[in-house]
Amino acid sequence: MIVILTALNLEYQAVRRHLTGLETQAHEAGTLFEVGRLPGGGRAALCLAGKGNQSAAVLTERAIARFTPSAVLFVGVAGGLYPSVRLGDVVVASKVYAYHGGTAEDDGMKARPRAWDIPHAADQLAQHLDRTGEWTRHLPPGADVPAVRFAPIAAGEVVQDSATSAHARWVRDHFNDALAIEMEGAGVVHAAFLNSALPGVVVRGISDRADGTKQHTDGQNWQPRAAANAAAFAIALADELARTAHDGRSRHTTRTGSTPMLGENHNHAGGNARVGVQAGVIHGGVHQSFGASAPADLAGRIDALRGQLRQARADERLDEETYRAAEAELAIAADTTAERGTMLVALKRLRGLVVDLSGVAASVAAVIALVQGMA
Template structure:
């Protein structure tokens, strides 16, 4: 899964047109995503964050928490800071500068630079891809601030030139997204920008000449192609919890009196269970509980359809009841687990977890 973010509706539509099988996905706090298939396979979640580093950072963080992507891409337009860049060129940020940081005292304004560097892996994939696409792709630092720059003589223009004179383009969201990635275990973030103007007072003219649409299309083409490449080369879900099957299961000892009976809970309790559940059964119950949580996460991330999720929950119910019996009904438990494999076979992490559980069930005494 790759997350792709945009700031403008025009940028969003350009990326959206290149994804297939789109379906809506609404975050619990209302943020609307669309999840679809990338060309050549793999999935992407697309969102519109609006203008500015602050909303970009918040919604990037929200997308990362919701989908646990392998990488985050930001696709959009930027203004060129140097004349060697041509309108329509694509720029991939090697560094993103947050250029508004600084101090002001009696001696004047002093810069306090902040910068985030593209991950080596993502940089290598992007450079290799750039050799194979029709768009002219350039690599260099990008400055991200909170204003639309359309001058070479304004205070902001002079500030950027003085303190960030290797920046080749300027925009308004890259720093926020880069910070969100940095705070999530240095998740790879790639900022892809199409040059729509020269940030020199001619923006109105270039907009009338429809350079924004051309730059958006080029950035979207490269960003979607890069997302597909990263989806194939990066771990699908680097922060998924991994259960080591060699780790001894935790067993909870319970006591009961009278006619009461207690047991291990695997997500839900189904009727009366036995107080003497074996250590292997307890370990399997714990693994089933972990699998259920991963299944719910995959559903939220759009990796499992609603129909498959409902069917999988039904099989987990059967598995839980079969495991709670004394002795566990191994045949029904294996049947339910094998049906689960068929339902989640497209999600490698879930299928791998089930294979471990099935092996443990087959090894039960």
């Protein structure tokens, strides 16, 4: 699951048109989320956060608590701070400055900003997408291909539309490596960081030059064009983040200093015995064989799994279509007259349906292991 937030409706629509199978979910506080599928098949939850870092932070926290995503993206438009940044260019925040932090002293104002770097893995994926150009297939038909920049972004609480104001000079003097300026990114990445350093990425399309010409560029329709460019890149990045999160869950990792357990390991259980496997990292096969009590144990495991599915649907962590498909596969697996191979295929399909629900997916894996061990 990837959470995507925007500030403006036109940004929301730019992202929304890339999602399919959308289903609306309402938070008890009134926030509406739309949950659908990314072009690559992963799941995404879309939310309109509104303007400002505070609102963005609160709704990011709310979305994280509800969906337990593998990453959070904020997508939208921004003002460009240098002539080298063209209208329509995409800026991926290599760092987000919360630039309004400071201290007022007798000799003037001193900057005390907070800053958050883009997570390394997300940066690598974004750089790869830029190199390959694969993301451009998500651009609107006939659209010019914009440049993608990786640079700091300044996020504050002011709409900057002047190149000569005191505010503009402050940003230029203290954050002169920032290529773009906006009002939500710091809230989003701060909330993500406070949730176990969850990856948070800000993707912006340049819609104006933050120099007093905003009314003119808005009149030339640059906001929707810049939003479409940012959404195209962000959707491609969301696909990659969803894919790597899925791969990471199924891949073995070895801690530094651990000793792999090589070869094959067999656990045999008979009668009323129950065997658990406790290990750090296992390389090779692990086989479990069961006695006559396995079918009864299987029925109990499937009943428990059915309860987990119902709870996930009740909590709206599972949409209705996926829930019905999961129930159908579970019914096949629960048929004691079915061939062992048929049961395994159904369970593996079920595992694919619930891969975003770690607890349910783990229960499915346990049932698969149980069926594989049956004679």
